[in-house]
Amino acid sequence: MKEDFLYNRIAQNIANKIKTGVLKTGEKLPSVRILSKEHGISINTSKKVFLELESQSLIQSKPQSGYFVSPLHYLKLPLPETSKPSLVADNREPNELIDRVYSNMGNHELTLFSIGVPSGNLLPLAKLKKEIVLATRSLKDGGTEYESLLGNLKLRRMIAVRSLAWGGALKETDLITTNGCMNSIALCLMALTKPGDTIALESPCYPGILQLAVSMGLKVLEVATHPVSGIDIDAFEQLLPEINICLLVPNFNTPLGYCMSDENKKRIVTLLEKYNIPLIEDDTYGDLYFGTERPKCCKSFDTTGNVLWCSSVSKTLAPGYRAGWVAPGKYKDQIIKLKLIHSISSSAIIHEAVGNFLMTGRHDNHLRRLRKTLQQNYQHYALAIVEYFPLGTKISRPQGGLTLWIEFPVEIDTTELYNHALKNKISIAPGRMFSLQNQFQNCMRLCMGLPWTEDLKLKLKQLGNLAKMI
Amino acid sequence: MKEDFLYNRIAQNIANKIKTGVLKTGEKLPSVRILSKEHGISINTSKKVFLELESQSLIQSKPQSGYFVSPLHYLKLPLPETSKPSLVADNREPNELIDRVYSNMGNHELTLFSIGVPSGNLLPLAKLKKEIVLATRSLKDGGTEYESLLGNLKLRRMIAVRSLAWGGALKETDLITTNGCMNSIALCLMALTKPGDTIALESPCYPGILQLAVSMGLKVLEVATHPVSGIDIDAFEQLLPEINICLLVPNFNTPLGYCMSDENKKRIVTLLEKYNIPLIEDDTYGDLYFGTERPKCCKSFDTTGNVLWCSSVSKTLAPGYRAGWVAPGKYKDQIIKLKLIHSISSSAIIHEAVGNFLMTGRHDNHLRRLRKTLQQNYQHYALAIVEYFPLGTKISRPQGGLTLWIEFPVEIDTTELYNHALKNKISIAPGRMFSLQNQFQNCMRLCMGLPWTEDLKLKLKQLGNLAKMI
Numbered sequence: 001m002k003e004d005f006l007y008n009r010i011a012q013n014i015a016n017k018i019k020t021g022v023l024k025t026g027e028k029l030p031s032v033r034i035l036s037k038e039h040g041i042s043i044n045t046s047k048k049v050f051l052e053l054e055s056q057s058l059i060q061s062k063p064q065s066g067y068f069v070s071p072l073h074y075l076k077l078p079l080p081e082t083s084k085p086s087l088v089a090d091n092r093e094p095n096e097l098i099d100r101v102y103s104n105m106g107n108h109e110l111t112l113f114s115i116g117v118p119s120g121n122l123l124p125l126a127k128l129k130k131e132i133v134l135a136t137r138s139l140k141d142g143g144t145e146y147e148s149l150l151g152n153l154k155l156r157r158m159i160a161v162r163s164l165a166w167g168g169a170l171k172e173t174d175l176i177t178t179n180g181c182m183n184s185i186a187l188c189l190m191a192l193t194k195p196g197d198t199i200a201l202e203s204p205c206y207p208g209i210l211q212l213a214v215s216m217g218l219k220v221l222e223v224a225t226h227p228v229s230g231i232d233i234d235a236f237e238q239l240l241p242e243i244n245i246c247l248l249v250p251n252f253n254t255p256l257g258y259c260m261s262d263e264n265k266k267r268i269v270t271l272l273e274k275y276n277i278p279l280i281e282d283d284t285y286g287d288l289y290f291g292t293e294r295p296k297c298c299k300s301f302d303t304t305g306n307v308l309w310c311s312s313v314s315k316t317l318a319p320g321y322r323a324g325w326v327a328p329g330k331y332k333d334q335i336i337k338l339k340l341i342h343s344i345s346s347s348a349i350i351h352e353a354v355g356n357f358l359m360t361g362r363h364d365n366h367l368r369r370l371r372k373t374l375q376q377n378y379q380h381y382a383l384a385i386v387e388y389f390p391l392g393t394k395i396s397r398p399q400g401g402l403t404l405w406i407e408f409p410v411e412i413d414t415t416e417l418y419n420h421a422l423k424n425k426i427s428i429a430p431g432r433m434f435s436l437q438n439q440f441q442n443c444m445r446l447c448m449g450l451p452w453t454e455d456l457k458l459k460l461k462q463l464g465n466l467a468k469m470i
Numbered sequence: 471m472k473e474d475f476l477y478n479r480i481a482q483n484i485a486n487k488i489k490t491g492v493l494k495t496g497e498k499l500p501s502v503r504i505l506s507k508e509h510g511i512s513i514n515t516s517k518k519v520f521l522e523l524e525s526q527s528l529i530q531s532k533p534q535s536g537y538f539v540s541p542l543h544y545l546k547l548p549l550p551e552t553s554k555p556s557l558v559a560d561n562r563e564p565n566e567l568i569d570r571v572y573s574n575m576g577n578h579e580l581t582l583f584s585i586g587v588p589s590g591n592l593l594p595l596a597k598l599k600k601e602i603v604l605a606t607r608s609l610k611d612g613g614t615e616y617e618s619l620l621g622n623l624k625l626r627r628m629i630a631v632r633s634l635a636w637g638g639a640l641k642e643t644d645l646i647t648t649n650g651c652m653n654s655i656a657l658c659l660m661a662l663t664k665p666g667d668t669i670a671l672e673s674p675c676y677p678g679i680l681q682l683a684v685s686m687g688l689k690v691l692e693v694a695t696h697p698v699s700g701i702d703i704d705a706f707e708q709l710l711p712e713i714n715i716c717l718l719v720p721n722f723n724t725p726l727g728y729c730m731s732d733e734n735k736k737r738i739v740t741l742l743e744k745y746n747i748p749l750i751e752d753d754t755y756g757d758l759y760f761g762t763e764r765p766k767c768c769k770s771f772d773t774t775g776n777v778l779w780c781s782s783v784s785k786t787l788a789p790g791y792r793a794g795w796v797a798p799g800k801y802k803d804q805i806i807k808l809k810l811i812h813s814i815s816s817s818a819i820i821h822e823a824v825g826n827f828l829m830t831g832r833h834d835n836h837l838r839r840l841r842k843t844l845q846q847n848y849q850h851y852a853l854a855i856v857e858y859f860p861l862g863t864k865i866s867r868p869q870g871g872l873t874l875w876i877e878f879p880v881e882i883d884t885t886e887l888y889n890h891a892l893k894n895k896i897s898i899a900p901g902r903m904f905s906l907q908n909q910f911q912n913c914m915r916l917c918m919g920l921p922w923t924e925d926l927k928l929k930l931k932q933l934g935n936l937a938k939m940i
Contacts, residue, residue, distance in 0.1 A: 102619065106615060106617070117616070120612075120614055125614060128606075128612060129612050132606050133606070137599075141590030141790075145590060145789060145790045146789045146790050179813045179817075180813055182812065183812060190685070195664065208810070208811050208814070211807070211811045212811045215811060319614060319615060319815070320611075320613050321613070321614065321818075321819070322813065322814075337565075341652065341681045342656045342682070343649045343652060343656070343792065344789075345790060345792060346649075349819075349820065350819065
């Protein structure tokens, strides 16, 4: 067990050094024997470290010479620009485009690069089925009764336990279950805003959040966001006097996939407390880190209950289950009331099943596998993009999560690309969906949650060729 | 089969004649032989008719003389008054009281007269469990995928088929699934109102709807409502110029349980069309009729798509499942969009299971049994109330549904009664919960969805005694 832990830790550390350029292309790594001595691990464990790194295409062995850092082609591709949204709230909702893209949901004839969830092949389907059956047996009256107001106890208890890993230290009574993370966010916005209020969001931003804000009559301020460090806090601070509420996705935000530093998280929490602006934190992707540790949340630094921490199992376990939750801090009473009058209860069976699954060790095993697959996919995608996409293409450097953000040269309109791609049975998410302003027309989001195959590589090649023809 | 149908029909007809006073207490019924001849049924079927009526305590046999109409004691109790709410919108939300009553939800140490759902003993639990297991097998990826935008196809198809029974003639594409009827209503109100708008509601009205309207910043106009014929349409017509939206529960409305006549339903639909006011119709109780036929809905008379018809299985099959739907007429696009941004999808497994259950004949068998039980409970309750409740008590005459409305003499405050009852492990729903005005302080709602037992009778006796002591 201890060896397993060490092996993972060492492999991840070396992987990070390679990806961040501390170890450079072509550099020689220490031998199996030296690594074993250095870390006090067995020769076998040491060998496993190298095999793991090789499986991730990060190193390659040369006969009689040892292991060397592989060329990471995608590091040659530049980063997308920091976004430069207008400082004035805008409302140009790309409804028609969003409708078209969303209507592809569930169409299995298409390659759905446009979705933002892991595909079924990456989920523990058999184990989940068993939990559902068990839940119909363990619940009183087979789960036909309404749940208590806060929602399923096992689920809340497990989320509370897991919050220790990121410094949340939540209790089960700090949590309210919901029908998924978007439902949590909707409840928070309904509780804390009125039409005409101004909300600050990252830019680019998940389209559902933009649409939700607009539907509630909110003014949307999109804040300049760097693809690796996240929201520009200095720009953000300037805007605070105009802002009533703020919604951020600091961990592996879709589409960019960055992870805000602890320092910035803390600074944001302090700033918002000072201005008495509630922070809704969407942490749906928090468990999908590519690094060695589960990142902290803004909620980790919340001492006054001003952060409403929202998440779900939709990106890690089962999108179609609709199991989410919120730790609403000092706004708990309002959220409970709104949950009750908007939907009374959640689906008792489903939430019991998820709660039970989280109590087994299977969940962590599953997450480990899923993270590894996503990280490998990222590299496969990146290498394919280097090879097949037009000159001048820029790509994000996700540190976790499910999506990759592509910035093409300005002349490539991704809404046009969407139309061409669809004819070839490929669906993408054009950049324009991620803003209420005329931004990101030359960008797109790709889902990394599809299983990597030769066919998928071919689809990326096809997509690259179509982009070159525009 | 044909005999079965006739037997039911004849028994129901006679029952209705007794309950409406066409056949009077003590009146002699025709003999088994004459009934058999009159309707062209066998002697055995004719006997079954009388046994059925006897089991409902509607008739009693006297040796050597035949069958006679039983004394229906509760008909001696007067009807509650037609409500007289203020013509000015009010906003005195009984939050604290509602919180206290709702916090008893799921507390199995209490006798929950306060709930508005059938208890588990009255539900087809084993069959539902089987459907859940089957759904995890039949759905792609075990139901972990998001559903399509409109929601589960089987469920929509079956609701469409069943709509033929009430003149709905809906197609599966006219329907959108939701997380229960309150969720349907919430989506409709979000789509069609803005803060400051005025909504017209029946009075007394289900507390969840009052709270929902207030939470959305709506002005609530409570309309005078007769306990048997429903909303006072002349009073209602006067108010129309002030109203932006209307929400009615024309079939077995909780708490009163009346059924609006077809004539009135039609008139309301025509009036609202004329004034261009959308009608949200809550039909959750529509399948729980005590008469011979499923009543029509306002939606049955809707020719322009102005009625948003909402319902669920929460009152008939499984409250904790969260399976509802809406046929939003011409407002379909807005509802789809709001469903998507508020919760993306429903719980795929649960909705598939309900859809499959509705496809079997079991659902109709279950409903027949449930209706019969509720109707018998109504009579048990009514007789106990005659016997145990204070002089001057008035009770509603539910024609279906799950609840009974009690009006005590004015000096009996039911919020006080609630406190005393709770000490005796009985929970009731005090009348004040059903209005935003100072109304109904001497009223309460009783749930008839608990299985009738000697113990339950004793609890009603206890409740009556407590009321007498106030």
